Amino acid sequence: MILWRSYPRSYIKALKFTRYFPICHVSNRFTSVRKCPNVIIVPVTTAPFIAQKSNNEIKGLTQNVTGNNIKGNLWQPSPNTEFKNMRSYIKKLSKFRLTSLVVITAMSGYAMAPAPFELYTFLSCSLGTGLVSAAANAINQYHEVPFDSQMSRTKNRVLVTGQVTPLHSIEFAVISATAGLSLLYFGVNGLTAILGASNLFLYTSVYTPLKRISILNTWIGSLVGAIPPLMGWSGCTGNLDVSAFVLAGVLFAWQFPHFNALSWNLRPDYSRAGYRMMSVTNPALCRQTALRYTALITLLSASAPILNLTSYWFALESFPLNAYFCYLDV
Incomplete structure (x- = not known):
């Protein structure tokens, strides 16, 4: 055919x-x-x-x-670069829902930081974090087109289906990253901009290629997910302390039960695309790792009141949920 x-x-x-x-x-x-x-x-x-x-x-x-x-046009251009279509493509290229979650975690870090709330820096930090995350997702999809085309979950992405050209994706990533990092540096502070640039580098240049080399990619990906609350915290206070790292640690530990459970059902896809995931190469380690980091979430939640990050009611209320979480991982 x-x-x-x-x-x-x-x-x-x-x-x-x-x-x-x-x-x-x-x-x-x-x-x-x-x-x-x-x-x-x-x-x-x-x-x-x-x-x-x-x-x-x-x-x-x-x-x-x-x-x-x-009865109509004999042919249709691909990609279709009309503005009304490009808005939808950019939304998909940036993984809008994932980027929204990243922004929410940065907002959480800002809200929990022990410093006065400033609307301008809050909005600058949130928007800058979102732009950097969108750029990272666009570059990630640019690199993974041959592998995404082999997976049922990703075969309909805009770069795989040719709705967006690779050049358009890189242009969007460069513009988004430049705008996001500039907003973080000039609108917030240098530390937040450095954290954002580090996250962009880790995601695009370490995590993305490592997915086909070693299961260590999961640890790097978890580190990437833990940095946004630090960005929010530093955006509010201008520095980082132990409480900030407890907040980031909870998010770091949560990535393992979350992603390991997700990848467990996608083992055929990951195997077909050649990705080195624990669920594919070592299923027993996949289960053990999820349980260990769920237990770590319980310990970090208990330590939060001690470091004045929250009240003791949080530790009492979260313990039954974390215990049930551990039970599901057994």
């Missing part, structure tokens, strides 16, 4: 610079463009997905062509 094998070599050579291949539909099957006057142009990146469509679905793709009468 892949068409270009039937085309003349010179035709293929000319087409490879355009990133488009002609596809036509005759008698419920694909044929050479020479045999069909009605040609629909689709991007190369979507050809494998069209090849997997059923005959009825393929008819839907070609319903705008009947005989020699064309």
Whole structure:
């Protein structure tokens, strides 16, 4: 069903610079463009997905062509760079829901810090953290296109399906990272900007490539998740103390039961894409690690009142939940 094998070599050579291949539909099957006057142009990146469509679905793709009468545009550009579409693509490229959670953890760090609340620095810290997180997610997807295409969970991402070009993703990442770090440095303070830059580097240059090398990627990823509350804390106080690291430690420890449980159900996908996850390479260690760090969450929650991070009611109220959490990990 892949068409270009039937085309003349010179035709293929000319087409490879355009990133488009002609596809036509005759008698419920694909044929050479020479045999069909009605040609629909689709991007190369979507050809494998069209090849997997059923005959009825393929008819839907070609319903705008009947005989020699064309009822719509003969072809559609890919990617479609209209502004109304780019807003949706950028939202997906930045992993908006994940970025929102990162911003919330930074806000939590700011709110719990023992310093006066300032609306300007709070908004600057929140927005700057969100922009840096969006840039990191865009770069991550840029690097993982070949592997995302092999996983059911990620095969429909905008870079995999060709809705956004790699150049667009890098442009967005550069603009977002520059704006975010500038906002953190000039609108908050230097320490918060350094934490944001460190997180961007760890996620894109250490965690992302390490996923295919060693299970240590989970520890690096957990460290990345623990830094945003430190950014919020430093944004409010201008420094870091022991209480800030307790807050970050809880989030660091939480990453293991959270991600290990998530990856357990995605073992076939991770194995197919070649990712080195504990759930794939060492299932027993995956369970043990989740239990150990859940117990660590219990200890850190108990230490929070001692360090004046919260009241003793928090330790009493959180203990039954943490104990049940440990029970589920056994």
